[in-house]
Amino acid sequence: MANQNQLKTQVNTRNIALTILQSIFQDQAYTHVAIDHYFKMHKGLSKQDRAFITRLVEGTVEHCITLDYIINQFSKTKTPKMKKIILYILRLAVYQIKYMDKVPISAICNEAVKLTKKRKFHPLSGFVNGVLRTIGRKLDEVVYPKEVHDPIQYLSIMYSFPEWLIRLWLKHYPYDTVKEMCENSNKTVDTTIRCNTTRTTAYALKKELEAENITVEQGYLLDDALHIKDYDHLRAVQAFKEGKFSVQDESSMLVGHLASPKNGQRIMDVCAAPGGKSTHVAELMGNTGQVLARDIYPKKLELLEENVKRLHLKNVEIQAYNALEIDKDMVGQADIVLVDAPCSGLGIIRKKPDIRYNIHEEGIKELVCLQKDILKVVQQYVKPEGILMYSTCTVNPEENQNNVTWFTRNYPFDLVPIQDELPEPLEEDERGMIQLLPGFHHTDGFFIAKLKKRAVDLYE
Numbered sequence: 001m002a003n004q005n006q007l008k009t010q011v012n013t014r015n016i017a018l019t020i021l022q023s024i025f026q027d028q029a030y031t032h033v034a035i036d037h038y039f040k041m042h043k044g045l046s047k048q049d050r051a052f053i054t055r056l057v058e059g060t061v062e063h064c065i066t067l068d069y070i071i072n073q074f075s076k077t078k079t080p081k082m083k084k085i086i087l088y089i090l091r092l093a094v095y096q097i098k099y100m101d102k103v104p105i106s107a108i109c110n111e112a113v114k115l116t117k118k119r120k121f122h123p124l125s126g127f128v129n130g131v132l133r134t135i136g137r138k139l140d141e142v143v144y145p146k147e148v149h150d151p152i153q154y155l156s157i158m159y160s161f162p163e164w165l166i167r168l169w170l171k172h173y174p175y176d177t178v179k180e181m182c183e184n185s186n187k188t189v190d191t192t193i194r195c196n197t198t199r200t201t202a203y204a205l206k207k208e209l210e211a212e213n214i215t216v217e218q219g220y221l222l223d224d225a226l227h228i229k230d231y232d233h234l235r236a237v238q239a240f241k242e243g244k245f246s247v248q249d250e251s252s253m254l255v256g257h258l259a260s261p262k263n264g265q266r267i268m269d270v271c272a273a274p275g276g277k278s279t280h281v282a283e284l285m286g287n288t289g290q291v292l293a294r295d296i297y298p299k300k301l302e303l304l305e306e307n308v309k310r311l312h313l314k315n316v317e318i319q320a321y322n323a324l325e326i327d328k329d330m331v332g333q334a335d336i337v338l339v340d341a342p343c344s345g346l347g348i349i350r351k352k353p354d355i356r357y358n359i360h361e362e363g364i365k366e367l368v369c370l371q372k373d374i375l376k377v378v379q380q381y382v383k384p385e386g387i388l389m390y391s392t393c394t395v396n397p398e399e400n401q402n403n404v405t406w407f408t409r410n411y412p413f414d415l416v417p418i419q420d421e422l423p424e425p426l427e428e429d430e431r432g433m434i435q436l437l438p439g440f441h442h443t444d445g446f447f448i449a450k451l452k453k454r455a456v457d458l459y460e
């Protein structure tokens, strides 16, 4: 009886996983958004079911190229020719066969066949069954590309990254570094949180979370950071509801610290939503001064507003504003301008696995132009001798170091060395910028440059 119940749950969870995968593969929904959305709409699922569904969905997306490679070795109909839903059912099942060794192969095949019938593709259930049973039997016989013969194809298939992306990284980083970036980008990570120091201390927060049976570890780089796991809903955690912390990676927290805002200052965050950096600098100023938090998308600003309220911050003003349009009233008014630019996001693939499939080279070129155009406009808001923080969550030098070089050549700004303010073991590069690579220091891949406007604007 217990087994039957278990099986019933598994059927449902796989069907849910398939529905979520459809919205990701078909409608290009972000993985984390699609999962969150489903769970918000279907509240009755148990913690265990939600964890299983999340693992199935994230794992299938993460390993999609590898899964298709395996399927194509055993199926006469190749993946580009398959009916979409059949392809998703196969990917979901092959993910379980290859990466979840606790689930018996026969159960995985049976569930996939049931899913095929449930989605009204009865005639194809034999095909699905045949392909999966062969893969189950012959998984060890899959012929993978050889690293020595074709390292690019090897990395692409083994770590599920498009070849163009591997080539892009190899233009800028040594082979072993690229391999480690691929490997780290597929690892699951704990949630990193930032203590709201206007409400509590990291020590007190740690104790409070532990009392709720949450596993907590100290930050690797920063005192106000904690790493948490074994919680259910974040929104159900009491300390979260009371605004005692925000979710933020340690790399991203560095921006606030390196900006070193002083009480009473005026800070403009021109690409602010959902507000990780705006709320951090607001907290660092101890609820004094003003943070003008702007973003082009009003919908995203709703989340920022919710965060500001939850964190009990009184010094954040939120405005929907396109950073490409000059706001004449703000010229020369900001002590600090934060430009956390829209970017390719190649440093956060471990948290958003679909980025690798949705971004493309043309899109990156457009982003580089957008980043420059934003910088061109918003540099005007910085007071003489004020600070502009430029940051991205990518590991692509075109969007990072090259943009900063272009910027300092064209505008009256100089790079400020940051080594003394960086926590160990981080190191700035020879020009004073920092490029963190995904998973190398327990952080996302992230880039930061601190720039100071000259006292006399020689360019005017």
Ligand SMILES: C[S@@+](CC[C@H](N)C(=O)[O-])C[C@H]1O[C@@H](n2cnc3c(N)ncnc32)[C@H](O)[C@@H]1O
Residues within 6 Å of the ligand: 252, 270, 271, 272, 273, 274, 275, 276, 277, 278, 294, 295, 296, 297, 300, 321, 322, 323, 324, 340, 341, 342, 343
């Ligand atoms: C990297 S995200 C910012 C993350 C945010 N700083 C944080 O720490 O939570 C980049 C943001 O830029 C916004 N954006 C894109 N184009 C913009 C524009 N032209 N003007 C203002 N914001 C823009 C996007 O909506 C997105 O929220």
